[in-house]
Amino acid sequence: MKKIMIAGMGGQLGFELARTSADASLLVAPKENELDITDRESVNAFVSELRPAVIINCAAYTQVDKAESESEKAFAVNRDGPAYLAQAAKACNALLVHISTDFVFAGTGGNPLRTDDAAAPLSVYGKSKLAGEQEIARVGGDALIIRTAWLYSSFGNNFVKTMLRLMNERDSLGIVADQVGTPTWANSLARVIWQLIDLDARGLYHWTDAGVASWYDFAVAIYEEGRAAGLLSRDTEIKPIKTSDYPLPAARPAFSVLDKSSVYALTGGKPEHWRTNLRKMLSELR
Ligand SMILES: NC(=O)c1ccc[n+]([C@@H]2O[C@H](COP(=O)([O-])OP(=O)(O)OC[C@H]3O[C@@H](n4cnc5c(N)ncnc54)[C@H](OP(=O)(O)O)[C@@H]3O)[C@@H](O)[C@H]2O)c1
Numbered sequence: 577m578k579k580i581m582i583a584g585m586g587g588q589l590g591f592e593l594a595r596t597s598a599d600a601s602l603l604v605a606p607k608e609n610e611l612d613i614t615d616r617e618s619v620n621a622f623v624s625e626l627r628p629a630v631i632i633n634c635a636a637y638t639q640v641d642k643a644e645s646e647s648e649k650a651f652a653v654n655r656d657g658p659a660y661l662a663q664a665a666k667a668c669n670a671l672l673v674h675i676s677t678d679f680v681f682a683g684t685g686g687n688p689l690r691t692d693d694a695a696a697p698l699s700v701y702g703k704s705k706l707a708g709e710q711e712i713a714r715v716g717g718d719a720l721i722i723r724t725a726w727l728y729s730s731f732g733n734n735f736v737k738t739m740l741r742l743m744n745e746r747d748s749l750g751i752v753a754d755q756v757g758t759p760t761w762a763n764s765l766a767r768v769i770w771q772l773i774d775l776d777a778r779g780l781y782h783w784t785d786a787g788v789a790s791w792y793d794f795a796v797a798i799y800e801e802g803r804a805a806g807l808l809s810r811d812t813e814i815k816p817i818k819t820s821d822y823p824l825p826a827a828r829p830a831f832s833v834l835d836k837s838s839v840y841a842l843t844g845g846k847p848e849h850w851r852t853n854l855r856k857m858l859s860e861l862r
Contacts, residue, residue, distance in 0.1 A: 578602060579602055579604055579626060579627070579629055579630075580597075580602050580603050580604065580628060580629065580631075581603075581604050581605070581606075581622075581623070581626055581628040581630070581631045581632070581670075582594070582603060582604070582605045582632045582634060583605075583606065583611060583631065583633045583634060583635040583657075584613075584633065584635025584636065585605035585606075585634065587635070587638070587732060588728070588731055588732035588762045589634040589727065589729070589762045589766060590605070591729060591762070592729055592731070592762040592763045592765070593632060593634065593769065593770075595766075597770065604626055604628065606622060610622075613633070613635045613653065613657030613658075613660060613661060614652040614653055614656055614657050615660075616656075616663075619660040619664050620660070623661075623665065623667070623670070624664065624667065624668060627668050628668070629670055629671065630670060630671045630672075630673060631661055631664075631665050631670050631671070631672050632673040632769065633661050633672065633673065633674045633675065635653065635657060636654055636657075636705070637649060637652075637654050638701075639701075640679070640699060640828070641824050641825040641826045642825075643699065643700040643701040643704065643826065644700050644825040644826050645825065647700045647704075650701060650704040651704045653704075654704035654705050655707035655708045656711075657708070658674055658711055659712070659715060662674075662712045662715035662717055662719065663715050663717075665718070665719075666716070666717030666718075669718070670718070671718045672717060672718065672720070673720045673721075673722070673773065674708065674719065675721075675765075676708065676709050676721055676724075677702065677705045677723055678723060678725035678726075678832035678834055679697060679828065679829060680695040680702050680705055680706040680723065681693065681829050682697070682698055682829060683755075683828070683829020683831045683832040684829075684831070685831060688834060688835035688836075689782070689832065690835045691723075691780045691781065691782055698828065698829065699827055699828065701826060709721055709780070718778060719778065719779075720772060720777050720778055720779065720781070721779070721781070722765070722768075722780075722781050722782070722783050723780070723782050723783070723834060724760055724765050724782075724783050724784055724834075725757050725758055725784045725832055727760050727761075727762045727765065728761060729761065729762040729763065729857065730860045730861050735794065736854070737861075739795050739798045739799075740798065740802055743798070743799055743802065743810075744808060744809070744810065746812055747812060747813065748812060748814070748815060749795065749812060749813070749815070750815045750816075750821065750822065751791050751792040751794075751795040751814055751817065752792060752816075752817055752821075753790045753791070753792035753793075753816035753817065753818070754790065754818050755790060756789065756830065756831050757831075758785055758788055758789065758834065759784075759789055759794050759853075760784040761785060761853035761856065763857070764785055764847055768783050768839065768843065768847075771843050771845075772839070772843070775842055781836075781838055781839050782834035782839070783834070783839050783847070784834050784836065784847065785847045785849065785853050786846060786847045786849045786850065787851065789850060792814065792817075794850075794854075795814050797851050797854055798854065798858075799814055801851070801855050802858060805855075805858045805859060805861075805862045807858060807862055
């Protein structure tokens with residue numbers, strides 16, 4: 577029996593992995609507060625007792641703006657946690673699957689970012705996630721790292737759910753139009769993670785849904801699809817604004833569309849367009 581341990585099962589991606597797994601009986605997830613990945617001893621004890629074939633790390637410090645003032649905590653979870661998991665995985669010959677982010681890039685260009693493009697994170701969150709990737713490489717066991725972007729799910733907190741709430745409350749919203757990336761349904765990422773595990777993939781990959789959008793485009797689509805799905809009952813004007821009009825503590829890449837060709841080459845499949853997946857997620861919420 578090939579046991580699969582999921583750290584951070586209580587987050588959006590953990591939830592989607594659980595419901596898309598081919599055999600849920602193989603999944604083992606530490607219960608809430610049972611495993612703090614920043615505690616090396618707990619990680620070692622948990623992994624050495626369980627002896628999983630695969631560890632999927634969905635645990636992360638994901639509060640991008642708060643990380644600017646909680647750098648130590650962000651690095652503990654996003655750099656040290658993956659290092660401890662990688663060491664524990666290596667000790668029992670398990671594969672570590674780790675999730676990283678488009679925020680490892682500065683995003684000053686205009687071409688889809690490849691896995692061999694230089695990382696240059698602008699924020700504490702991005703720096704801590706890049707440090708996690710580097711720690712996993714330094715430990716040197718079996719590892720699969722997948723960078724993704726702009727995740728949302730019907731479970732957990734995310735941009736889609738925040739927008740729906742605000743659109744039900746406000747007459748108008750200003751949304752940043754000069755940051756471009758790809759909204760990605762955590763469900764489609766979860767499916768590709770299972771595929772890559774089945775294909776014995778190792779190394780660094782990029783994965784998002786298909787297409788590109790600014791946060792403004794994404795918000796307009798949430799409004800239109802939310803109205804069509806009956807989730808929004810009032811008119812809201814959505815206005816494009818500049819990043820400089822909405823200052824936040826963390827700097828973000830202006831262009832972080834990811835090149836996914838190495839996954840296409842391996843799986844032979846391509847992702848659905850982000851708007852198609854948004855529609856599916858909203859119909860679930862309804
Ligand atoms: N969300 C995005 O837009 C996005 C974009 C690109 C990449 N990613 C990456 O994708 C992965 C999954 O993200 P997500 O959106 O599913 O995140 P999420 O919903 O914020 O879930 C993260 C989970 O990690 C847990 N966690 C935090 N610190 C922990 C610790 N010390 N020990 C054990 N568990 C801990 C959290 O538990 P608590 O809630 O109890 O703290 C939560 O259940 C992360 O690696 C993230 O960096 C996310």
